Amino acid sequence: MILSDISLSRRTLGLVLAQLGLVHAVAAQSVTWEPVLDAALARARQEGRIVMVAMNMAGERESDRVLQDHYQDPIIASLMQQTVNVFCSDGNHKKSGTCPRCKQNDCASHRNNGFNVRRKFFEQEGHDPVRQPRHVFLTPAGKVFSSAVGRLAVGELEWMIREAMRLSVQYKDLVDAGTERSHAPTSYRRGSVDTSAKARKPIPTKKQLTEAIEQAKSSGGRGGRGGRRGRRGSSTPDWVEVLVRVEDRKARSVVDGYLKSSRDARARTLSLIGRESPVSWQKLVTEWLSSDSEGTRRAAIVALNRIAEPKTVTALKKFHRREKNEELEGRFLRALAAAGPTNSSVISAVVKAATRHETDLVRAHAMVAAGALELRKPVVTCLQAGLQDSSLVVRAVTAYVIAERQFHELDGVLAKSLQAESEDEIKGWMQKSVAALASRDPKEFDEFLRLTIDKPAEGRRGGERNRGEEGDGRGGGEAGAGSGRRGGGDTGGGRRRKGG
Numbered sequence: 001m002i003l004s005d006i007s008l009s010r011r012t013l014g015l016v017l018a019q020l021g022l023v024h025a026v027a028a029q030s031v032t033w034e035p036v037l038d039a040a041l042a043r044a045r046q047e048g049r050i051v052m053v054a055m056n057m058a059g060e061r062e063s064d065r066v067l068q069d070h071y072q073d074p075i076i077a078s079l080m081q082q083t084v085n086v087f088c089s090d091g092n093h094k095k096s097g098t099c100p101r102c103k104q105n106d107c108a109s110h111r112n113n114g115f116n117v118r119r120k121f122f123e124q125e126g127h128d129p130v131r132q133p134r135h136v137f138l139t140p141a142g143k144v145f146s147s148a149v150g151r152l153a154v155g156e157l158e159w160m161i162r163e164a165m166r167l168s169v170q171y172k173d174l175v176d177a178g179t180e181r182s183h184a185p186t187s188y189r190r191g192s193v194d195t196s197a198k199a200r201k202p203i204p205t206k207k208q209l210t211e212a213i214e215q216a217k218s219s220g221g222r223g224g225r226g227g228r229r230g231r232r233g234s235s236t237p238d239w240v241e242v243l244v245r246v247e248d249r250k251a252r253s254v255v256d257g258y259l260k261s262s263r264d265a266r267a268r269t270l271s272l273i274g275r276e277s278p279v280s281w282q283k284l285v286t287e288w289l290s291s292d293s294e295g296t297r298r299a300a301i302v303a304l305n306r307i308a309e310p311k312t313v314t315a316l317k318k319f320h321r322r323e324k325n326e327e328l329e330g331r332f333l334r335a336l337a338a339a340g341p342t343n344s345s346v347i348s349a350v351v352k353a354a355t356r357h358e359t360d361l362v363r364a365h366a367m368v369a370a371g372a373l374e375l376r377k378p379v380v381t382c383l384q385a386g387l388q389d390s391s392l393v394v395r396a397v398t399a400y401v402i403a404e405r406q407f408h409e410l411d412g413v414l415a416k417s418l419q420a421e422s423e424d425e426i427k428g429w430m431q432k433s434v435a436a437l438a439s440r441d442p443k444e445f446d447e448f449l450r451l452t453i454d455k456p457a458e459g460r461r462g463g464e465r466n467r468g469e470e471g472d473g474r475g476g477g478e479a480g481a482g483s484g485r486r487g488g489g490d491t492g493g494g495r496r497r498k499g500g
Helices: 010-020 037-047 061-068 074-080 107-122 154-165 169-175 206-218 238-243 249-261 263-276 279-290 294-307 310-322 326-339 344-356 360-370 376-387 392-404 408-420 424-439
Strands: 051-056 084-089 134-138 144-149
Touching: 037 051, 037 084, 037 107, 051 061, 051 107, 074 154, 084 107, 107 134, 134 154, 144 154, 154 169, 206 238, 206 249, 238 249, 238 263, 249 263, 249 279, 263 279, 263 294, 279 294, 279 310, 294 310, 294 326, 310 326, 310 344, 326 344, 326 360, 344 360, 344 376, 360 376, 360 392, 376 392, 376 408, 392 408, 392 424, 408 424
Parallel strands: 051 084
Antiparallel strands: 051 134, 134 144
């Protein structure tokens, strides 16, 4: 018997195709967004379905990415055909008619949904700003099951959907059918929403863009009053904070000039671009991978890690090969994994570093990078090796990655490593990892990276430390570990680097 010989409902067909992996046949079926939150909750309760709430901000890099890529992915689309989906947005993209962003409902209904989600599930006023994009999964009874904020890889969203589907027996055929790319995101929260993440500012208007460019001209492109406070009383000018959030060639040109003329603010501005700017700004950031300042290079690497654009892989590989600072070498691997999680040369470089590099710190960073890859077998190979590594920090980081990314196929290997572990501190992390797999909740690792390999170095000179930055996810702060040479001058090796 073949599929064409039997009569199946659209929902049943979606389940069959998703289970068989024949998802390309479903790709043409668009995701359905319920127009009203209360009606969506009522439907979910009646049908025993989970609810996926998508909070989205027009013009924001990651919000645009999930609309353009994630929800168009055939596997994601097939899974979302089995859930009740609610779209929220604060913007008024069209005065009347269908919303041009999600192609369904109207903008007023999306704004109302956002207002009601804040009040019902965030315990906030309806208009309070919240960080977006954000995905919140609700039980059929309307309770928060899980959430994640900020950038999600497609495989991470897939994992979150399947994990939430464990709540209902009707999804039993989809729960354990994850693809090779499927793993937990670093911003995953179980049973709650994270309201501490700083909300993005609205995308500047054309008037604000014009005014910011005029302010830049009047200041000679070197700053002025106002802006974000930094080290030694310096600050990022207000006009820079406006320009970096705009998809505009002239804005990029103005900020490029500011970077070249403002050495003291360089690392801080690159960090700002990594958090706020559209993907096209990666071209400007890659120019600073060759800086002779470790602080500037660090900021550029972390910014590209955040932007996670496949087009940056070539530049990242080039300067990774030249890097002599051990911490930054590890940072390069993490940025490469974010930008090219399925790139064969990236996977090869990460696996080689994780299992064979002579330096403990590089191997530890490589283990974190491995957790972002979207090919299961080499990742599992790395993590198995990491549990047997001679370095205490590598073994601890490996336990963190297994828990954070929820690699349940390694629970047996992890248990054996725990029994053989002789160091009390590492044994403690392994015990927490075992518990995180059992509870399917990695909350015990919230501050892990900040306390270990991402711990700020003391007394670093020659380039700014990125202070007060939000991390790449759970415990993923932006300041670097205190490894490698002290000071931010030329790292040597006879290479010519871009000035400071």
